[in-house]
Amino acid sequence: MVSPGTAVVVSDAIPNPGFPPERPRVTDLDPKKATGQERRITLMFFVSILASVFAVAAYIAFPITPGDMGSVRISNLLLGLGIAIALLAIGYGAVHWSKALMSGHDLVEMRHETRGSDETRARAAEIFRLGNEESGFSRRVVMRNTMIGALIASILPAIVVFRDLAPRQDPVQLLKHTVWKKNTRLTRDPEGTPIKASDVTLGSVFHVIPEGLNELTDRLEEKAKAAVLLVRLDPSELHESPERRNWSYDGIVAYSKICTHVGCPVALYEQHTHHLLCPCHQSQFDISHEARVIFGPAKRPLPQLPITVDDEGYLVAQSDFHEPVGPSFWERSL
């Protein structure tokens, strides 16, 4: 027994056990077994190719219908299933190849300087050559090619899915036009009830959507562009340029809710200062001065929606916005 405080030299006490004796695998001993494993691995890579093709086909055959959560679920389920099987099959095939067919010798490597000597480099090249020979990468052509095919095919679902994320129209045109047009009523979000000018008391704020938005099939996309914030100020506090003088109604102004920085909803209104704050990166817009930027990374004012009232006293748009809504980035190509 070792008493406390007694130093023990571990290297003397425990000899290096070295590597356990190498046990040959069945595939090392029996070429038929090796061929069987080769077929199995090739099959896995074929399965992976089929799964990738299945994912692409499912994505096309089961499109997502806006507003239909059932179609979202089935599309995601089949797409995910295809991609998961494709990647699992590649992983299974690659691991099995290395375990069952590649050389399994134990090696000890000593540390060297970063750049090896010429002999070392020549030896490294030799090791690569031997590795290639022992793994059969050049020799087992069918299996190698199916693996390469599986790897290439596994990228296809990503290409197809990401391609669909890109807008099919010119993004500037997409953001330049919203569903607002002459005489569209301003309605409460989300109820869709119209708003009378007399409902908007001094200092109050309304989150607004255009009338009829809820009936559109691409409602969410259109809402993302057409959302508006309605505020009433004392008309004497409004500083309007001559060309915008008739864009407001008795101190009521309407501005796009989409931040001109990167598009977050601007929804925090400070009544006393007339400042609108974007919660994402703290841009601030001064509603009393045509929503100009007074702080933060946004580079241009919020676009204003020209409004007036109809015969029944309901607030209506005079037209669409006069500039693209959303991030300033898009405006640069105008």
Ligand code: FES
């Ligand atoms: S998105 Fe509004 S400040 Fe960045």
